[in-house]
Amino acid sequence: MATQPRQKPDGTSSDYALDDQIGFILRKVSQRHTTIFAAAFPDLTAPQWATLAKLYEGGPSSQNQLGRLVALDAATIKGVVDRLGARGLTVTTPDPADARRVVVALTEAGRKEAERGFPIAAAVTAETLGALSAEERVQLVQLLKALE
Amino acid sequence: MATQPRQKPDGTSSDYALDDQIGFILRKVSQRHTTIFAAAFPDLTAPQWATLAKLYEGGPSSQNQLGRLVALDAATIKGVVDRLGARGLTVTTPDPADARRVVVALTEAGRKEAERGFPIAAAVTAETLGALSAEERVQLVQLLKALE
DNA sequence: CCGAATTCATTTGTATGCAAATAATTGTCC
């Protein structure tokens, strides 16, 4: 059962269909994930959570280095750290060994928030992948990681 | 070769690793796609291209309906349409049949830009999926579509 | 037919994301 190429207004045909493009699909799946995440974490965005989780996993880090760990550029990680700091979840101190750097660390409240969040974040992942079997989930993650 | 559960600072262990979470991976893959897209389309963002492509595929549409087709909410599609209109790629007219609606359509320049873009957009998809075999690409799209 | 619910478009506010420019500091290399 072969699929027919789309018929364009000018009569020519093409195989391009927006709904089948990886970029468009990625955006829609990301949107659904964002919705699920927001319902589970009313007071935290996904990048904010990623920052907390990475600080918990890896300990204090310079701001730019932290940004690289969570895939946020220098301008974006600054905003995220500022907002986490304003809420008392992180603290920022100058690096004694390098005057250019500021070191970002979790506060006690930040550690508690991270520990509270881990099971919730795991549930967000599970719900996002809810339509897939265990094997399919592994497959999907494997395929996506090849595209990172 | 079993993987060890991550060791947390407090000594307890957990299976949660940010780098393995679907949301985090999706964001990173989307970022890479955005980079590839921007290099191929210096003057168009992916949502702007999606809007052009959908208008070309489906013809004129009310603004909100168009937003649903390209997965942009009412506030976002408005900005996209405004910017496309400012560049002469789309035109906006009131709907005679429904005074609430505005109809968005491609201009001749918009049609030409869409036709010019199709092969480029196909190349962006191909480059994004470059690390995967043909079967893997089909698999990935299939798995992602199950999550939409 | 009429009041209520819905839809449509707009606006405001907040939060990413990214490019580009800048200033301060550190590292490198001859």
Next chain:
DNA sequence: GGACAATTATTTGCATACAAATGAATTCGG
């Protein structure tokens, strides 16, 4: 040791995203 390159953090500007509120128009149910 000193010019020069690279790194770090910041700032500005633009473009998504999304929640929430608003006002106008249409649809629906009784």
